[in-house]
Amino acid sequence: MPDSLGRSLYLSETDEAMIQSMDLEGRAVFLSLHRQEEMNERFAEDMKGFLKTLNERHCRIIADVSKHTLKAFEVREMNELIELLSLFAVRPDYGFEIEEINETAKRHTVVINASTMREEELRRLSNRQNILAMHNFYPRPETGLDEDQLKEKTEVLHSLGMKAAAFIPGTDPKRGPLKEGLPTLENHRYIPPYAALVDLVIHYDMDEVFIGDPKIDPEELARMDRFLGDGTIELPCQLLSGYESLYDRVFTCRIDSPSSLIRAAESREYIMTGNTIVKAEHTVPRVRGSVTMDNEAYLRYCGEVMITRKDFPEDVRVNVIGRVSSEYLSLLDLVRGGSQFVLRQK
Numbered sequence: 001m002p003d004s005l006g007r008s009l010y011l012s013e014t015d016e017a018m019i020q021s022m023d024l025e026g027r028a029v030f031l032s033l034h035r036q037e038e039m040n041e042r043f044a045e046d047m048k049g050f051l052k053t054l055n056e057r058h059c060r061i062i063a064d065v066s067k068h069t070l071k072a073f074e075v076r077e078m079n080e081l082i083e084l085l086s087l088f089a090v091r092p093d094y095g096f097e098i099e100e101i102n103e104t105a106k107r108h109t110v111v112i113n114a115s116t117m118r119e120e121e122l123r124r125l126s127n128r129q130n131i132l133a134m135h136n137f138y139p140r141p142e143t144g145l146d147e148d149q150l151k152e153k154t155e156v157l158h159s160l161g162m163k164a165a166a167f168i169p170g171t172d173p174k175r176g177p178l179k180e181g182l183p184t185l186e187n188h189r190y191i192p193p194y195a196a197l198v199d200l201v202i203h204y205d206m207d208e209v210f211i212g213d214p215k216i217d218p219e220e221l222a223r224m225d226r227f228l229g230d231g232t233i234e235l236p237c238q239l240l241s242g243y244e245s246l247y248d249r250v251f252t253c254r255i256d257s258p259s260s261l262i263r264a265a266e267s268r269e270y271i272m273t274g275n276t277i278v279k280a281e282h283t284v285p286r287v288r289g290s291v292t293m294d295n296e297a298y299l300r301y302c303g304e305v306m307i308t309r310k311d312f313p314e315d316v317r318v319n320v321i322g323r324v325s326s327e328y329l330s331l332l333d334l335v336r337g338g339s340q341f342v343l344r345q346k
Contacts, residue, residue, distance in 0.1 A: 006210035009031050106127060202334045260312075262332065277296050
């Protein structure tokens with residue numbers, strides 16, 4: 001589980017007011033020192049000021065660099081650049097040899113491009129404890145990695161003792177010029193950032209996650225920070241009137257929950273107090289994402305709350321009391337036995 005969520009900022013799309021409004025204290029921040037559209041005659045001077053502001057917020061700055069970067073800042077090699085700009089790490093783009101990466105990693109952290117480096121090149125890296133492998137993000141739709149690519153490459157990295165990082169998209173407005181999001185995985189491009197984060201951590205065992213775009217909705221960020229803090233998965237949903245007491249309660253997915261259902265371990269304890277009786281109502285078909293409660297016709301199961309991970313027919317013994325929001329349905333498959341989750345009002 002990552003300790004915290006990384007951010008991405010860009011000189012031409014970030015101003016002082018935006019930085020001051022962001023929760024950046026101590027976070028890892030990814031940025032580029034060779035975006036073609038930013039490299040004008042004032043680039044080096046403006047970037048030094050930008051980096052100074054981030055360093056004052058104690059950010060761990062990871063900078064994407066090229067040979068053009070070294071020329072722009074009038075240094076000969078990456079170690080000089082790191083020390084000049086007080087960077088935490090550099091991520092060498094095309095043009096740098098393995099020998100240069102190994103030399104830099106003797107003194108500083110180096111972030112390699114995990115998506116494009118071949119396994120034989122990875123094995124030539126000599127100081128792997130100083131190396132983080134970061135997968136690319138992909139601005140153009142249809143070009144992001146597929147699931148098998150990411151899983152296989154990350155497994156190779158872990159087998160070599162390296163940590164892996166990847167990107168999720170932000171929220172609107174996204175980074176230009178395409179403004180189509182900056183995910184590592186193509187299937188994350190148009191889903192909520194929070195759902196993408198949980199997927200990267202649980203399904204892909206990612207060690208670090210960065211938001212590729214500079215903007216993120218505060219509510220999404222709060223969900224992500226909570227998940228990274230204690231592992232609780234928030235399921236945004238809408239419950240019917242009369243069931244609002246279930247919002248924000250911490251449930252545990254029963255260890256023996258089948259793949260088709262999330263069974264809330266504490267539900268009868270929360271609901272059945274005294275002589276509480278759950279009458280039959282809204283006993284409709286249970287589509288994927290339905291929040292249900294067994295009614296009195298289910299006898300000793302009365303009051304049990306479940307969430308459906310597949311479609312079920314209607315059952316007169318089961319009330320449908322709400323539904324997980326459609327854009328967050330992918331989270332259902334990530335709630336495993338023993339996971340804690342909450343129903344959050346959407």
